[in-house]
Amino acid sequence: MTALGPLMARSDDDIPVRTPRVPAREAAERELSDPRYHQHDPNPIQQALDWLWARVDELVGAAAGTTPGGWIGLLAIAAFVVLLIVALRLRLGAVRRTPTTSGALFAETPRTATEHRSAADRHAAEGRWNEAIQDRMRALVLALEERALLTPGPGRTADEAAGEAGRAFPAHADRLRTAARTFDEVTYGGRPGTERAYTLLAGLDTDLQNVKPDLAINPTGSRG
Numbered sequence: 001m002t003a004l005g006p007l008m009a010r011s012d013d014d015i016p017v018r019t020p021r022v023p024a025r026e027a028a029e030r031e032l033s034d035p036r037y038h039q040h041d042p043n044p045i046q047q048a049l050d051w052l053w054a055r056v057d058e059l060v061g062a063a064a065g066t067t068p069g070g071w072i073g074l075l076a077i078a079a080f081v082v083l084l085i086v087a088l089r090l091r092l093g094a095v096r097r098t099p100t101t102s103g104a105l106f107a108e109t110p111r112t113a114t115e116h117r118s119a120a121d122r123h124a125a126e127g128r129w130n131e132a133i134q135d136r137m138r139a140l141v142l143a144l145e146e147r148a149l150l151t152p153g154p155g156r157t158a159d160e161a162a163g164e165a166g167r168a169f170p171a172h173a174d175r176l177r178t179a180a181r182t183f184d185e186v187t188y189g190g191r192p193g194t195e196r197a198y199t200l201l202a203g204l205d206t207d208l209q210n211v212k213p214d215l216a217i218n219p220t221g222s223r224g
Contacts, residue, residue, distance in 0.1 A: 113142035117205070120198075129193030130186045133201055137183040140205040144168070149213050158183040168213040175204045 111119075116139035123132035141161045144150040149168050150161065162180035166173030179201050185191040 111138075111142075113139045113146055116142060120202070124195075124198055124202075127195075129195060129198050132198045133182060133186050133193045136198065136201050136205055137179060140179070140201070140208060141165070143205070143209060158187075165208075168215075169208060169211065170214055172204065172208065172211075175200075179204055 116135045120132045120135035120139060123129070123135060137158060141150065141156075141158075144161075144165055145152045150164050153160070158180035159177075162173075162176040166176045169176070182193075182197050182201060186193040186197075
């Protein structure tokens with residue numbers, strides 16, 4: 001039998017039996033499809049992973065072949081890309097430290113000015129300047145609300161409170177704006193608070209408790 005001829009087999013009585021080519025191929029395919037022949041084959045997920053890694057290996061190999069210096073050149077490019085990503089991350093991180101927006105001044109359960117002031121003193125004693133600045137600013141604003149010099153506003157920002165208070169205490173308007181900016185920087189800008197910043201804010205809070213407001217200016221900022 002030639003390679004192109006039909007398959008031949010012998011029957012029990014030694015009479016050659018010719019099997020047509022197509023039925024023979026179908027019989028072989030049925031035999032090879034038996035699960036016994038595939039029980040050790042990798043699962044579909046493993047096959048997909050093998051295919052993926054093969055493609056990656058081909059791409060890396062091709063890149064190494066076309067990059068000046070081969071593998072060394074490819075590694076140098078990869079190291080440069082990593083350093084570029086790190087530099088961008090550090091640069092973007094530094095930018096985000098600058099406050100871009102101000103949130104609400106009061107984000108917790110309402111407390112009195114005295115309670116916030118006491119909390120600020122405790123934080124300051126422990127050297128926790130961020131928390132000390134936050135509580136002292138809230139104490140300052142609440143004290144003005146309790147004196148009916150500011151209209152209570154749950155969603156008010158530090159800048160808004162400073163602007164309103166500055167109309168009642170024009171001589172302290174600049175210090176109030178500085179206090180609001182300090183609050184925003186430590187609360188939303190990621191800047192660490194300092195003892196000096198807290199001392200300035202506490203001094204302003206104390207001064208406002210002992211000074212009379214300019215009642216000739218109404219809350220809209222115009223003379224009454």
